[in-house]
Each structure stands twice: as structure tokens, then as C-alpha cells.
Amino acid sequence: MAVERLYEDDEYVIINKPYDMYINSDNENEKNTVACHIASHDSHLSSSSDPLHFVQRLDYSTSGILCIAKSKSSAARAGKLFEKRLTKKYYLAIVRGHVVFDLADIKYAVGTDLTPENTHKMSAAVDSSTLCGEPRAAHTRLLLLETGHYSGDAASVVLLKPVTGRRHQLRVHCDAAGHTLLGDYTYSDRRDSAPHRMFLHAARLVLPFQTKTLDIQTQEPFFRDPELSSKWKSDRVHIKYRSKEDFLSACDVIDRSYTVGLKYQEFSLK
Incomplete structure (x- = not known):
């Protein structure tokens, strides 16, 4: 299933996650992930050449809006909104x-x-x-x-x-x-x-x-x-x-x- 980008700027990309899809995986052979669809299989890792920061989670079976930050500082700003x-x-x-x-x-x-x-x-x-x-x-x-x-x-x-x-x-x-x-x-x-x-x-x-x-x-x-x-x-x-x-x-x-x-x-x- 395609991952629809709903919004994107220099700090965030907000997508529409399909149902029955993982957000990310440490298994490089697992391609059914949001990370693979919008970047690379290891983009959730700090060692990635282009890391992404998932500031919220959705279950594998749940579809819908998912906010992803492009930097640690952006992730921290969004994370505080969720935390508070x-x-x-x-x-x-x-x-x-x-x-x-x-x-x-x-x-x-x-x-x-x-x-x-x-x-x-x-x-x-x-x-x-x-x-x-x-x-x-x-x-x-x-x-x-x-x-x-x-x-x-x-x-x-x-x-x-x-x-x-x-x-x-x-x-x-x-x-x-x-x-x-x-x-x-x-x-x-x-x-x-x-x-x-x-x-x-x-x-x-x-x-x-x-x-x-x-x-x-x-x-x-x-x-x-x-x-x-x-x-x-x-x-x-x-x-x-x-x-x-x-x-x-x-x-x-x-x-x-x-x-x-x-x-x-x-x-x-x-």
C-alpha cells in the first residue's frame, strides 16, 4: 500500500499510514514499514545517513495520521506537545x-x-x-x-x-x-x-x-x-x-x- 504524505515542511512530514503496516523494523528484510516507504529501512536509527524521528506511534493494525520529525530538536518540540x-x-x-x-x-x-x-x-x-x-x-x-x-x-x-x-x-x-x-x-x-x-x-x-x-x-x-x-x-x-x-x-x-x-x-x- 502507498503511504500518502499529508503535509511536509523542513521540520516534519505527516503521513497517512495504511493499516497492517509497521512503523519501522530492525530487520532490514522487512519492507512493509513506513520508514521504507518514505525513506530507508534504517531511517529510525541514529546511525542512519538520513534519520527520522517518530514522535508518536500507531499500532500495526491502525491506520491514519502519523507525525514524523526530521531532526532531534523538531522531535523534542512535538514531543512536548504530546507529553503536556x-x-x-x-x-x-x-x-x-x-x-x-x-x-x-x-x-x-x-x-x-x-x-x-x-x-x-x-x-x-x-x-x-x-x-x-x-x-x-x-x-x-x-x-x-x-x-x-x-x-x-x-x-x-x-x-x-x-x-x-x-x-x-x-x-x-x-x-x-x-x-x-x-x-x-x-x-x-x-x-x-x-x-x-x-x-x-x-x-x-x-x-x-x-x-x-x-x-x-x-x-x-x-x-x-x-x-x-x-x-x-x-x-x-x-x-x-x-x-x-x-x-x-x-x-x-x-x-x-x-x-x-x-x-x-x-x-x-x-
Whole structure:
């Protein structure tokens, strides 16, 4: 798959990462990486003749916006924005089941899954008995956009806004709220293997630098794919989102602190 460049200047290149692609790899024979597509296989290493600095990460299965710095100083400036939670990140996702609320705050802490069979999963501390190692506070906002059916099974399109940035946070929080991501093989306990991809996409990133604000957005990714659109039957569009203008309006809704007119739910450890 091609790696689309969404923005580039002397300091940064911001790309649209395809799903099922690594960001980089120490194996020089692994060519399915962002690094290989936009530079060279070793560009993530300091020893490279033209090093790149990945200031954020996306899972192998996740598509969407990825910010890459061209120097250490540029990486540090962008890194501080992420560290201080000054960036805004918005993800489109399709989840299993029909979401029954309009807006939710999911505030379960996230840590390492300590179940014996686990090797790389994370876990949400939904109650005191959860086997969750070193849980850290985590917060995700979820806004319902559309309900429908995928291959006859109930599903919902949602907008996700991570307030914090924990490993696998969006996947873990959606699962903890009772709506595992469509195609998420890992957090469905290896049951959800039929879809051709995991439906999580980083659709918008706002970087408020001192000199300028970068507001980068992709086109809606899912329904442009015939493999999804041929299997999707829409029941109701709750909030329009498929055009870039409508998506910005949906982002405005999830940014609001009030919930007047919306059915609201909070998920947290009481």
C-alpha cells in the first residue's frame, strides 16, 4: 500500500499510514514499514545517513495520521506537545454492537494484562479484581456517529478522542465499554477474524506549535473501501461525519464539556 504524505515542511512530514503496516523494523528484510516507504529501512536509527524521528506511534493494525520529525530538536518540540496533552487527536472506529448512548467518558485506568496466557495485551481496571499491572489513569471520549449492520451483525461507527495516551488505550477502553473494535483479533480473544482489517483510523491531529498550528485531517477511510461498503447496511446516521466539513463539526461536539440533548454515560471504577 502507498503511504500518502499529508503535509511536509523542513521540520516534519505527516503521513497517512495504511493499516497492517509497521512503523519501522530492525530487520532490514522487512519492507512493509513506513520508514521504507518514505525513506530507508534504517531511517529510525541514529546511525542512519538520513534519520527520522517518530514522535508518536500507531499500532500495526491502525491506520491514519502519523507525525514524523526530521531532526532531534523538531522531535523534542512535538514531543512536548504530546507529553503536556496539548495536541488533539481524533479517531474514527467501527465497533461491535449498537451503542445505546450518544456520548461517553471512559475513565478506566490502563495497565499490563497479567493473565497467564497474555504476552502483549493491556487491560482496563474495570473493578478491583482485574488482573492489571501498574495501571495508569486513562481517559477516552466516545461519540456515537452511526448505527448499522456489518455482514448482518450489529455495529456502530464512533468518534474517539483520547485525552491520555496509554498503549492500546482506545482498543482496551472500547472493549471495556462492551463494544470491541470490529476486526480486533487481539481484544476479541482471537474470535473476530473475518473482517479484512481492524477498523480504527487516526483521522485528525492538531499540533499547536508556538509559531503555527498544524491541523491535519484525512478523508473518511472506511466507506471508500468496497470490502466494507459492500457488507454495511446503515440503520441511522446520528451525526454526519463522512465529509471533511461534517467531520470537523463532529469533533466540535466531542470537544464540548456539556452534554445537553445527548444521552450520556460515564465508565469509571467506583
